[in-house]
Amino acid sequence: MEKKTFRMLYLMATFSAKLFVHLVSAWDYHNESKYWVKQYPDCGGKLQSPVAIEHKLTSYKESKDLLFEGYVDIMHNVTLKNIGHTVAIEVKSEGIVSGGELDGRYIAHQVHFHWGMNDIVGSEHMLNGKRYPMEVHILHYAENYHNFQKASRQKHGLLIVAYFVATSNTYEDNEGFADIVENVKMINFKGNTHTVSSWKLEEFAPINQTCYYFYDGSLTYPPCWETVMWIVYKDPLEISKRQMNEFRTNLAERDVTSVRIMMGNNFRPLQHLNDRIIYRSCDPLKSDMTSLSWSAVLLMLCQVGIFMNNSCFWYLVPHKYRPTEC
Numbered sequence: 618m619e620k621k622t623f624r625m626l627y628l629m630a631t632f633s634a635k636l637f638v639h640l641v642s643a644w645d646y647h648n649e650s651k652y653w654v655k656q657y658p659d660c661g662g663k664l665q666s667p668v669a670i671e672h673k674l675t676s677y678k679e680s681k682d683l684l685f686e687g688y689v690d691i692m693h694n695v696t697l698k699n700i701g702h703t704v705a706i707e708v709k710s711e712g713i714v715s716g717g718e719l720d721g722r723y724i725a726h727q728v729h730f731h732w733g734m735n736d737i738v739g740s741e742h743m744l745n746g747k748r749y750p751m752e753v754h755i756l757h758y759a760e761n762y763h764n765f766q767k768a769s770r771q772k773h774g775l776l777i778v779a780y781f782v783a784t785s786n787t788y789e790d791n792e793g794f795a796d797i798v799e800n801v802k803m804i805n806f807k808g809n810t811h812t813v814s815s816w817k818l819e820e821f822a823p824i825n826q827t828c829y830y831f832y833d834g835s836l837t838y839p840p841c842w843e844t845v846m847w848i849v850y851k852d853p854l855e856i857s858k859r860q861m862n863e864f865r866t867n868l869a870e871r872d873v874t875s876v877r878i879m880m881g882n883n884f885r886p887l888q889h890l891n892d893r894i895i896y897r898s899c900d901p902l903k904s905d906m907t908s909l910s911w912s913a914v915l916l917m918l919c920q921v922g923i924f925m926n927n928s929c930f931w932y933l934v935p936h937k938y939r940p941t942e943c
């Protein structure tokens with residue numbers, strides 16, 4: 618083959634490969650339902666995320682405590698990047714999660730955010746019918762697969778620790794978020810990066826909370842691989858409205874040469890739970906049941922009292938506990 622022809626073929630092949638990569642990576646949150654599943658068949662699977670969590674419909678599973686190691690270690694020169702869909706933080710320390718229902722140790726790999734352009738949307742998961750204005754995801758991979766790419770194709774190869782973020786009613790900033798929030802203005806456009814001098818995972822992870830939900834799911838963005846063990850904390854962290862607005866007003870989805878589309882509402886619609894069970898680590902329903910049973914006893918005594926023409930029965934019940942209908 619002539620040298621010139623060979624060179625031409627080589628250039629065409631390189632161009633096609635680049636075009637393919639561009640097309641494959643060209644997804645956004647504006648066309649989720651229409652295009653994701655066509656280009657990424659796994660997005661139509663039966664174990665997709667996010668899902669709606671209804672506390673009363675979850676199953677209690679007694680588990681060991683989750684163990685967080687290295688979350689308190691300070692990371693230096695942390696890279697903050699606008700990746701077009703979100704803000705991503707590359708994790709450089711050895712942040713490791715184990716315990717609970719996890720089979721082995723999971724190494725922290727990346728942190729990113731999903732948020733709404735107003736306070737009534739933003740989180741990917743929904744809890745008891747409510748969406749929070751933000752949800753933070755800390756991606757981990759199973760230590761035994763050695764790297765994120767390899768682990769992401771294996772069952773339970775990935776772990777995402779998620780938590781909700783609410784906006785506070787006060788003007789007080791959450792200092793744990795400050796290093797990240799104050800620097801999003803440095804990464805306005807897709808592809809921009811900024812180095813944060815020091816930061817640690819613990820600063821904004823709810824590692825001291827004990828109540829969380831866990832279930833088998835997927836990545837919430839293409840290619841939607843169904844290899845994720847999800848841990849979603851019940852109680853939200855809070856940041857100020859000003860801090861939330863830094864995310865809403867500083868970031869664009871595209872690079873500096875393109876039309877400016879502000880980044881936000883970057884959450885995937887809810888997916889069907891199908892026959893999956895969502896488990897919970899804590900059991901507040903037990904105390905709910907106790908008060909429920911107590912109310913049932915009171916009501917029964919009340920009705921017996923009424924039936925017996927208000928005779929002594931419900932006088933057995935201390936006054937402050939008597940139902941109003943007695």
Ligand SMILES: [Zn+2]
Binds near residue numbers: 730731
């Ligand atoms: Zn995410």
